[in-house]
Amino acid sequence: MTATPPSLAPPGGDGHIPAAATERQTLIERWAERHGVDAARRLAEAEDLADAVQKEITPxxxxxxxxxxxxxxxxxxxxxxxxxxxxxxxxxxxxxxxxxxxxxxxxxxxxxxxxxxxxxxxxxxxxxxxxxxxxxxxxxxxxxxxxxxxxxxxAGERRGRGQAVGADVEGLRAIVCSCPDTLTGERDKALVLTGFNYASRSQDPAGLQSGDVTLHPRGLVVAVLTGKTKHSVRNAKIRYSSDPELCPVRAYTSYRARLVAEHGEAWADPSTPAFVGIDQHGYVTGGMVPDSVTRAVKRISKRAGVPIHWTGHSLRIGLASVGRRNGKDGIAIADQGGWARHSRSMLGYMQRDDGWDDNASAGLT
Structure with missing residues (x-):
């Protein structure tokens, strides 16, 4: 008689074995009958590995x-x-x-x-x-x-908040003009200008270390490692802007230089957070987290008088919609923002202003 390997899943606190664990044990017993106990145990260990990998890759x-x-x-x-x-x-x-x-x-x-x-x-x-x-x-x-x-x-009932408003160039200019000449103002300017240019989610700048943002002769290379898909994990290239006031490269390098000058050479270490939290007294509180990025973007846009306050997703929507409006190739937009090419969500972000100027039937007759 073939021995049956023990279950790999422990029973619940009340001694009851959960349904999934019972199903796993049944599978192990079937393997033991077909291939023997040793092979069944190795297959069970492979299942454990598969569970661990799934847990590891699930955001x-x-x-x-x-x-x-x-x-x-x-x-x-x-x-x-x-x-x-x-x-x-x-x-x-x-x-x-x-x-x-x-x-x-x-x-x-x-x-x-x-x-x-x-x-x-x-x-x-x-x-x-x-x-x-x-x-x-x-x-x-x-x-x-x-x-x-x-x-x-x-029935005329529309639910939900709808899509967040997208960032635009006019809003970026208003934000730049409203940022105070402080470290916080420099950080805010760099956060928004760089985030717009690589279509950041709120978790992206929060996950960056300074070593992930490297200077290149033509601009910045941002290694985005917080994405959920193979497309969103990317090296986004941000070029120098022809308008110095809206240049993300100048804004970021100025912010980092001021951070080091005011708070010490330790902040030049590549392992330090790229974007730091700063309290009302100007003290650095550590790295930003996704919620603090979202709150910062909302506060920054409110301070600038942007009519509809931006959210943490506005920068991401903005690159897609402004890029399309300016004739940028959809594949180039997808690669820069970390979307799959021809992504449905990206196409949804390519907003039409009012449906009159950007109209499929305009000028056909």
Whole structure:
């Protein structure tokens, strides 16, 4: 009789083995019957390695989204009395219907984009817990979501904040003019001008070390290592601007020189944060984090009197929309901003101002 290798997954605190662990143990037993205990153990170790790799490559914000969406799913199940560990067609359709009607904590419905994210992440959560969710059932729930979203639009109901406003050249100029002659002002100017030129997300400047930003005869090379895809991890090249006031290269080098001059040679070390937090008294508090970058961009645009305050995503949208407006090649925009070529999200960022000047039918007759 063939011995069965022990389960690699520990039982829960109550002694109950989770569904996913039970499924893994069943798989190991099948391998043992086919290939013997030693081979089954090696295959199980390979599964552990695959789990570890998946965990390593999953961005933190993706994990946060999965956790948040699972909480939305459990709240739905508590309200409706449906079991958490069932992903039937009816349950998933009921889930999207509930989200659109009343799913938020305040009793209001979610925007369809948020509901779509929660649906996808809830299905991932169910499968991680050993629940079989068929692709057909998930597709039917998504079709129901899209159909109900159309009904909301037909009824004149638009939800969500909409796309963040994109940065533009006029806004950049207003920001540069409003930055005070202080280290904070220099940092703000460099943060916005460089971020616009490589289409930064808020986590990108927060993740940069000074050694990631290198001077080149033609400008700066920014090694963006915080991207979520193979396209977004890149060496973005930022050229000197013909307008010295809006030049990201001059702004960044001036900011770093002032940081070292005012706070010591230690800040010249390549391992120090590229962008630092600075308190109201001018003291450096350490490296910026994504939330502080977002708050800084909003504060900077407000100080400059930009009509609609920018968010942490405005710089990213701005490069795509301004680049397109100025006739830049879509592939060049994608490579600079770290999008896949012909990315749907990038195309969505290439905003039309009002649909009159940038109009497919303009001038045809």
């Amino acid at each position: 933190e914000n993706t994990t946060d989204t999965y956790n948040k969406s699972w909480r939305v799913w459990t709240r739905f199940c508590a309200v409706t009395g449906l079991p958490e560990l069932e992903g039937s067609r009816g349950a998933l359709v009921a889930f999207v219907t509930w989200m659109l009607r009343e799913g938020q904590q305040n009793g209001k419905g979610y925007a369809s984009t948020s509901a779509s994210t929660h649906l996808a992440a809830a299905v991932v959560g169910l499968r991680e817990r050993g629940v079989k969710v068929s692709g057909d059932d998930q597709s039917e729930a998504r079709a129901a979501l899209e159909g109900l979203a159309v009904k909301l639009l037909q």
